[in-house]
Amino acid sequence: MQVLQFSSQQSELLVSYLDGQDNALSLTQTQGYLFAVICAPEPLDVHQWLEQISPGCDGQMDEEVLFAFMALYQQISEQVFETGYKLPANLQRTNANTTQQYPDTHECQQWSKGFLYGANGYIEKLLVAPQLAADLKDALLSAQHNLGFFVLPHAQLVELAKQHEIPEDTLCQQQYEVMGDFALGFAELIEIVSVNSGLYNDEGWNES
Template sequence: MASNKKSSPKVKMPLDENLRRLSAFLMQNKRPEQTLCLAQLQGFLFAVSGAPYEIEAEDWLPVIFNEQEPAFQSDDEADAVLEVVMALYNYLDQQIEERKVALPANCLPADAWEDNFAKSSPFRLWCSGFLIGHGWLEECWEGLEEALDEEIGSAMMVMSFYAERELAVDFHADYAEPDESFEVMAEAMLAEFDEAMVRYADIGAMLRSDNEQE
């Protein structure tokens, strides 16, 4: 089985061919219901890598398959799938350590904001996976000082705004400026997305470092 050992500083993004195979595996009907797709997995792993504590692979791997058996056909298939998943995790971990976080090339948002709410939008799916990961790790973020808690809350809203349109409507109702239309807020969320990713990762890395020294 795959190890959760920290990767070397020169770990690379998995090859496109391996990502396509992983995507096909995750999408097969034999997978458990609500298994994460590739874009969701990438968002989920960003939340895991950016958490204030290091999360063991044995804890987060089951979440990918909705806490059910993945139905691997063989040990070789299991090893191949988990190797790519761990490579993705290690690559994201390295990005956070080097302060070079960015959306994967396959998950970039569309120029037209409304297109990013489409069910098949890779960007929406990344945001959905991130929201799943942050929600699963919610207890890790408890007890922050007020300023950091507000920053994480703000970053989380930006990165989950496009996860579901209904959620975005709720965010607009609760947090929009007076007379700020939904369209204006939606465009602002896109404009702030990259900065929100960086801030979320930076705060998580800072807290993880502090926790490891305790």
């Protein structure tokens, strides 16, 4: 399959487009949202997810913008199912003095918001499936919590750091690494949970 390459120019184009749309997600929220959509047991078609990213667009946008969205979707999809998903590079900053990277909590928050926007609907549906075993429900809740961790208010992050007796930046770094681990295995978890829920079969994610 030929892969559409998502370029830095396309990234800038989408930032400009989304900034100009009422009630649209940011690009980082879009990245988290599309990750959730791609992992979902019930796939959305292009017009459905575009409408959630940019409400009221009705799929009507400049061809270059549409192509950029499709390239971003394909890039994330290839990572999820082929090469291994990695959190977007913009979720980290680089310390100019040490070249050491550290989480950008604002961008992490944006990604987590987008993820929860795309995933909460099907996660809640799976969690109430009578057939689903308790250990799988716990695993799903843990994934939801860790991937959505950075939506917590700053005051709560400070309190958590105090409870664990570590600096806030250490807490965020540790949680960022945990988030990356959960993101890497999230699609597989959703597949296992979906099949075991009895709501879906293992051929094409059709409802039973």
